[in-house]
Amino acid sequence: MRIDIISIFPEYFAPLDVSLIGKARERGILDVHLHQLRDWAHDVHRTVDDTPYGGGPGMVMKPEPWGEAIDAVLAADQDARPRIIVPTPSGVPFTQRLAMEYVAEPWLLFTPARYEGIDSRVMAEYGSRLCVDEVSIGDYVLAGGEAAVLVMVEAVGRLLPGVLGNARSAVDDSFAPGEMENLLEGPVYTKPPEWRGHEVPEILLSGHHGKIARWRRDEALRRTARNRAELLAALDPATLDKHDRRL
Numbered sequence: 001m002r003i004d005i006i007s008i009f010p011e012y013f014a015p016l017d018v019s020l021i022g023k024a025r026e027r028g029i030l031d032v033h034l035h036q037l038r039d040w041a042h043d044v045h046r047t048v049d050d051t052p053y054g055g056g057p058g059m060v061m062k063p064e065p066w067g068e069a070i071d072a073v074l075a076a077d078q079d080a081r082p083r084i085i086v087p088t089p090s091g092v093p094f095t096q097r098l099a100m101e102y103v104a105e106p107w108l109l110f111t112p113a114r115y116e117g118i119d120s121r122v123m124a125e126y127g128s129r130l131c132v133d134e135v136s137i138g139d140y141v142l143a144g145g146e147a148a149v150l151v152m153v154e155a156v157g158r159l160l161p162g163v164l165g166n167a168r169s170a171v172d173d174s175f176a177p178g179e180m181e182n183l184l185e186g187p188v189y190t191k192p193p194e195w196r197g198h199e200v201p202e203i204l205l206s207g208h209h210g211k212i213a214r215w216r217r218d219e220a221l222r223r224t225a226r227n228r229a230e231l232l233a234a235l236d237p238a239t240l241d242k243h244d245r246r247l
């Protein structure tokens with residue numbers, strides 16, 4: 001998978017050199033290209049923003065530098081087209097399901113904005129011939145989209161085959177489509193069996209896999225009811241067996 005990121009703070013993406021994503025890059029599973037937006041701002045001050053038409057607070061990112069930067073990225077591979085992802089509070093929710101859709105894409109282009117956002121004509125220009133997604137990682141406003149890009153690259157990158165290693169499959173994730181979809185992970189434990197007077201739930205030491213699976217689902221349902229009751233409402237009743245309904 002190829003990922004391109006255009007930003008006025010490319011140094012913000014140093015974390016993509018370490019840990020899981022860093023290793024995936026070393027192993028050639030992931031190919032990340034960073035671009036400094038100001039390289040396409042040709043005035044002496046390399047200006048990328050200006051005051052908003054219609055008035056209002058803050059500044060808007062000018063269309064010209066973005067247009068030239070995106071054109072330059074697209075020119076990197078004439079035979080392919082990237083999916084463009086714009087982090088914004090006004091976007092569709094970023095979910096595990098969307099991450100699974102993105103991991104199937106051969107090429108992603110992230111365009112994190114600063115200030116009040118990018119002149120809307122930029123995405124209109126590319127939306128006519130490419131897939132342009134405005135995506136939100138949550139209902140809050142950041143100073144820029146760079147942190148949102150880090151979140152999405154990690155959520156997508158960890159799903160790439162070979163990144164998590166055989167010990168761990170992303171299929172078992174919370175929110176992953178299927179049995180655990182719309183359920184939060186329950187508690188997890190490891191050695192020692194007793195720590196500062198706290199014991200590991202007996203069932204987990206029993207080796208009885210059927211009962212352990214049942215206990216884990218119960219704990220997932222309880223935690224979901226406590227922290228995200230609205231997700232329970234989204235649960236397909238057909239997937240709730242009589243035991244669940246009793247909870």
Ligand SMILES: COC(=O)COc1cccc(COC(=O)c2cn[nH]c2)c1
Nearest residue numbers: 088089117118136137138141142144145
């Ligand atoms: C076309 O879209 C744009 O121009 C982007 O506009 C903005 C405006 C303000 C802040 C941001 C950065 O993203 C977030 O704050 C964000 C993403 N997810 N949750 C919060 C982006």
